[in-house]
Amino acid sequence: MSVINPNSIRQGDRRAMAKAITLVESTHPEKLDQGQTLLEELLPDTGKSLRIGITGVPGVGKSTFIEAFGMRLIEAGHQVAVLAVDPSSPITGGSILGDKTRMQQLSSHPQAFVRPSPSSGVLGGVARNTREIMLLCEAAGYDVIIVETVGVGQSETMVASMADLFLVLMLPNAGDELQGIKKGILELADLIVINKADGDQKTLAQRAVREYRNALQLLKPTRASWKAKVLQCSALEQTGLVELWEVMQDFREMLKTSGEWEEHRSHQAVRWxxxxxxxxxxxxxxxxxxxxxxxxxxxxxxxxxxxxxxxxxxxxxxxxxxxxxxxx
Structure with a gap:
């Protein structure tokens, strides 16, 4: 029997969530075992969310985008969890950037849960326990889980391996970006979103959409039932976010209809x-x-x-x- 009542997690009790996360992140054998016992009890309540991995080039405004998108989802009746993975201090292994300070509106909302996580030196900069925190969030009723990468090394591959949908945020200056973006990142992408499509950058953003669509034509689709799409939005003006969510829902529906959704999830669990x-x-x-x-x-x-x-x-x-x- 777990030291934390599983029903407290199911009811979304934040204090219980904080204690549960402490257990699954612990390196103490007894506490770690208690965390695993709790997760086993909650396992039937997990798996119902849409898991979205997000990466992007420096300066693309990931946190601003996530906050604007998250708030729009909450307005539509969803509960949103954000597991924002920070670069860690090489000395303490702790987060040195406070994502809550970058997502103040979202992190203070009762229908949202924002959790900065230390990367603890794990390959790709992703916290070793991010997957387990994701399960806790699902059991607590969060139906959209967003995992933000640190955007260095192989973190994109790591996050893509735990997400249902992988989104790459890009800037409107497509010509420069196409030169610098790694081909492997484009191959991982289910969606490429040109952010900051506002003001005098709207024309640049439209051109970027065309160039990325052309670039994707040269790549073999990684999914049988989905070809990566390119969209544009402005987190600042909050435009394009509703259309983006509609495309994400189409993505989930198409993969579920084809059977690829469950197959993808089961393969992820084994790789985990x-x-x-x-x-x-x-x-x-x-x-x-x-x-x-x-x-x-x-x-x-x-x-x-x-x-x-x-x-x-x-x-x-x-x-x-x-x-x-x-x-x-």
């Missing part, structure tokens, strides 16, 4: 398991006392060209395996 296994093994390896003692010497030998990286890796793995597998 393997990512956790990879992370636990990596941490166990790095915490091994003998390996910690050997690493400076081994790294020095590699840098000086005295040892092959493959041979060095095998020697360290042998140390780890010998301590884990009897007779190895």
């Amino acid at each position: 398991m393997w990512s956790l296994i990879d992370e636990e093994l990596r941490q166990s390896f790095r915490k091994h006392s003998q390996i910690q003692a050997d690493i400076p010497r081994v790294e020095k030998a590699i840098r000086q060209g005295k040892q092959l990286p493959t041979r060095a890796a095998r020697s360290l793995l042998d140390v780890w395996f010998s301590s884990k597998i009897p007779g190895k």
